[in-house]
Amino acid sequence: MSDTPKLNKREFFKKAGLVTAGAVGATTLAMPYVKAQSPIRWRLQTYAGPALAEHVVKNAIDWFNTAANGEMVVELYTADQLVPHGELFRSVQNGTIDAAQSDDDSAAAPVDVKVFGAYFPLASRYSLDVPALWHWHGLKEIWEEAYAEIPDVTWLSTGAWDPCNFGTTKPIRSLADLQGLRVYTFPTAGQFLSKWGVVPVSLPYEDVEPALQTGELDGICWSGTTELHTVGWANVLKYYLTNPLSGAWAGSYFVNTAKWNQVPPHLQQLYRMMIDSSHYYRQHWYWAGEANFRLNGKLELTSIPDAEWKTVEDEAIKFWDEIAKQSPRSARVVEILKKYNADMVRAGAPYRYGA
Numbered sequence: 001m002s003d004t005p006k007l008n009k010r011e012f013f014k015k016a017g018l019v020t021a022g023a024v025g026a027t028t029l030a031m032p033y034v035k036a037q038s039p040i041r042w043r044l045q046t047y048a049g050p051a052l053a054e055h056v057v058k059n060a061i062d063w064f065n066t067a068a069n070g071e072m073v074v075e076l077y078t079a080d081q082l083v084p085h086g087e088l089f090r091s092v093q094n095g096t097i098d099a100a101q102s103d104d105d106s107a108a109a110p111v112d113v114k115v116f117g118a119y120f121p122l123a124s125r126y127s128l129d130v131p132a133l134w135h136w137h138g139l140k141e142i143w144e145e146a147y148a149e150i151p152d153v154t155w156l157s158t159g160a161w162d163p164c165n166f167g168t169t170k171p172i173r174s175l176a177d178l179q180g181l182r183v184y185t186f187p188t189a190g191q192f193l194s195k196w197g198v199v200p201v202s203l204p205y206e207d208v209e210p211a212l213q214t215g216e217l218d219g220i221c222w223s224g225t226t227e228l229h230t231v232g233w234a235n236v237l238k239y240y241l242t243n244p245l246s247g248a249w250a251g252s253y254f255v256n257t258a259k260w261n262q263v264p265p266h267l268q269q270l271y272r273m274m275i276d277s278s279h280y281y282r283q284h285w286y287w288a289g290e291a292n293f294r295l296n297g298k299l300e301l302t303s304i305p306d307a308e309w310k311t312v313e314d315e316a317i318k319f320w321d322e323i324a325k326q327s328p329r330s331a332r333v334v335e336i337l338k339k340y341n342a343d344m345v346r347a348g349a350p351y352r353y354g355a
Contacts, residue, residue, distance in 0.1 A: 039068075039070055039071055040071065040263060041075065042072070042259065043074075043082065044057075044061065044075070044076055044077065044098065044100065045076075045077040045081060045091070045097050046102070047088070047100075047103065047106065048078060048079055048101075049231055050078045051230050051231045051232065052227055053076065053078045053079075055230065055281070056101070056251075056278070059281060060275070060277050060278035063277060064270060064271065064274035067270055067274075068267060071267060074099070077097070079204075079206070080204050080205055083096060083097065084204070085205065086107070086108050088100050088102055088108070089108050089109045089110070089254065090108070092152075092153050092254050092255065092256050093150070094152070095152075095258070095259070098255065098259045099259075100255075101252070101253050102254070103186070103249065103251045103252065105117045106118060106186050107254075109150075109254075110150060111146045111147060112326055112327040112330050113142065113146045113329060115330070117158070117250050117251070118188065118189065118251075119164040119188070119189045119245055119246035119250075120250070120337075121188075121246060121319055121320075122312070122313055122316035122317075123246060123247075123316075123337050123341075124160075124246055124247035125244075125344070125352060127161070127247065127283055127286060128160070129248060129340070130159060130248045131159060131160060133336065133340055134158050137339075137340050138336055142333060143158060143252075152257050153255070154255050154256075154257045154260050156252070156253045156255060156275060157252065157253050157272070157276075157279070158252045159251060159252075160249065160279070160282065160286075161250075161251050162223050162224035162248065162290065163244045163247050163248055163249075164221060164224065164246040165223075165224055165225065165240060165241050166220070166221050166239075166243075167219055167225070167233060167234070167241075168181065168183075168220075168239045168240075169212065169215075169218055170218055170238075170239070171238075171300070172241045172302055172304065173304065174304055174305075175196050175304060175308055175312070178193070178197055179196065180199065181197070181198050181199065181218045181219055182201050182218045182219075183198050183219050183220065183221050184202075184203055184208050184211070185198075185200050185201075185221040185222055189246075192316070195315060196312075198221075208222075208233065209231075209232060212236040212237065213236050219237065220237070221245060224286065224290050225294060225299065226285070226286055226289030226290055226292075226293055228297075229293050229297055234293075234299055235298070237298075237299055238299065239299055239302050240294075240300070240301055241302050241303065242301055242302070242303045243304050243312075321334070
């Protein structure tokens with residue numbers, strides 16, 4: 001007969017219940033996050049107004065908030081809603097807001113490479129040039145290096161938006177037509193365009209349409225035709241110049257470093273995936289939109305002859321050389337841009353046509 005003690009049914013369940021309760025307690029203590037606790041809450045401000053934000057960031061944030069499953073919520077604010085756009089970078093830095101989506105240039109990022117954000121003149125021909133340059137030609141590593149020198153802000157990613165063309169109330173059919181035009185544009189683009197007599201004007205985003213209506217502005221060199229139609233600017237413009245100042249806007253996602261470090265690794269990865277989803281969506285939304293609105297939009301298309309526009313392209317290279325002198329790092333970026341564009345010409349169609 002076995003000497004093993006026997007338990008009756010009541011004693012067995014009593015002991016089993018104690019063990020189970022202990023196991024549950026141990027599991028609970030070991031978990032780094034309990035869903036019942038308050039979610040991490042972030043405020044992100046974008047450069048875009050409400051209509052454009054629907055496509056350039058809001059959809060991706062909605063996806064993130066759903067996938068985060070209550071562990072984290074990102075609240076979106078549009079252009080100038082919490083802070084003026086020119087103070088956007090500093091506001092991320094001092095923790096007034098947690099994150100931002102903008103180009104480096106107009107957000108006044110205190111880095112030498114900020115001039116290459118937004119629309120660096122004639123640096124790209126197509127939207128795919130931007131991710132190719134960042135991911136496969138060394139710009140990602142340069143941006144990481146540059147922002148590592150800036151306290152309290154972490155740069156996460158740069159992607160492509162739409163091309164940059166003139167939308168105007170007056171027709172542009174030659175470079176002479178640019179003389180004296182008052183244009184809403186980006187800081188570095190305005191610096192370059194001033195060579196042809198363009199007068200850059202800085203305004204809050206929501207004031208652009210009224211300024212066009214009153215004649216304070218003659219046009220915009222801020223976007224492609226998709227944005228002009230999406231935000232309503234096409235309603236108060238008449239013409240669209242097909243010659244592009246740039247093939248794609250280069251925009252970035254920034255976060256406050258301390259807030260980023262408090263986010264668990266799995267949510268950091270989800271946030272990066274949200275950014276990539278945002279980049280991907282814009283690639284096809286803008287590509288389809290630019291063609292659609294050229295064919296079916298409200299604006300009359302005008303062009304400057306290729307031979308005359310070639311002088312702008314030549315001046316762009318001189319401008320690049322001027323920018324290269326501002327720092328060794330800027331010189332490295334310019335060297336990459338020159339080599340990349342030369343390689344695309346050598347590669348031929350579809351990378352470059354008519355080169």
